[in-house]
Amino acid sequence: MNVRDVIARGETGLVRGLNLQIIAVVNAIAPNSLVRFDDLRVNVEGNQINPFMQASARMSLQIALRERGTTLVVNSAYRTVVQQYLLRQQFERGLFGITAAAVPGSSNHESGLALDVEDPDGWQPYFQQHNWIRLGRDFDFPHYDYVFPAATRRDLGRIGVRAFQRLWNQFHPGDRIPEDGVYGPQTATRLANSPINGFLPAFRRSLQLQEPRLQGDDVTAVQRALLQSSIVRVNLNVTGVFDMATERAVRQFQQATGRLAVDGVVGPTTLRELGLLR
Template identity: 35%
Template structure:
């Protein structure tokens, strides 16, 4: 792994039509940096998780976390696994007896912002997208399923509606509360907590001040996240960003740069090894870089408790003849101890549509009114201080 040199950024204020590249608030890569590169919202997972946690602080049942495993499969790293408590219960009842392949669940404000900007730019295969704040996926009660066609009856039996014209993959749990706007309020609260001298309105509206703050916000999350007693599930490794494709062709090679935070109490030594959980051979095994089908290899650098680093993991798509989700859970192992887990999810597609976003077109917003853009009223301009850049470590083996 090699260290990347620090950089500084110049911050524009006010209502901006162009996208910034770096966050001057933390000298980290900003949300807006990804509007013109890549096609996965997994690059803003860190900030999106903080928003989900903040919503849980405001109301613990508004969003609850679920995990892949058993019959539940994620089709990309962009899936943010949160739903309202009733919707989660209904989902788990379906998955107790049926396989469920999830393309998208809760979608936080930064993720929707990226999808909307990609749609505006004609990028990433997105043919339609709701404006930030209006998407069904910001409601906490929506799912997109890759295997939707064989799960309609089972989902309906647990209260999931399948009634959006032209959006076959989409389901809504209409008995659950619609929390749209809460992710905007959560972001505003997080921003103000980290910028007490450059506050924006905490009104749940997507006004120009909120939009400008979002563009400049660090994609991997603020220094200070949710501070209530409700804690996110701690696996020892908090995944802050996964930069890599949502979809690849059979036999294709791909690299995933995973920004991870050591949330444990002990350092990860350089000899820490990435092993396939359960010791089974991974279908994403890359013969050029992995030690074996059950082991990626050592991380080659020490990451202290509370510190962050970026690990590059290379994969090869299995040879399949139909669209197939592929999922591998990796365990960080040192001296026989499991220190944390890292999940890799990707859809293998033989249909020639690799490289596009794994999240379905977002064509339904229920007409909820959310202000936004340069024509909307709202928050004032702001500026922020520069802080040192986190040193980023990269692991690459060929």
């Protein structure tokens, strides 16, 4: 199923697999520009929520959470270009009562510096002390933006578009588009025609170190995902062969998650953590 097929369904969480791939490429283009925040005292339930933001915003949020001492319920955080594409299409078609949606690449939510939260009035004094400002009670009631120019980057929207363009080109060498970070008709068409689960080979086997060595597109995808991971740095070449270096990198990644068995075997659970399986 492609992105165009879910426009009328109104659920941006349906593109979760593609979201995670785009986030990984964003962090490959601009290392560590997006970091997870779901290890904090937050509730981020739902596939439509990507629990990522810029590092300085995360530090500020952590302080605000500690000061109030309650759990923050997050309704929206970082939004990928594909999610923004869906919202823009729904807005233009008059679907779901959406009254405004920015052009992909230009939404505040694509900056990694925006949150929509429950109980925005209760959080306001804590957020305001730490450089979070409210967009407006009448226009976007639950929305906050982190504003500290010296500690943030302002180009992640454009980088998110570029990340999708790079991802598309990687899997479509005969239908390449400019990797310029500019959202236009060429990029819009490719977004519409992208698979909601991402550009991935079919994973039909567990991967592990053995003789003869396993090799194939699935090994290549795992190696690339390990290199693009935002939680661990590994020393690894993309060879398509599951060798000792790959097993070592898998173990490093599994340990870094804090919740996976550290066995060097890439099964469904590890694939999901790598963003390679929904």
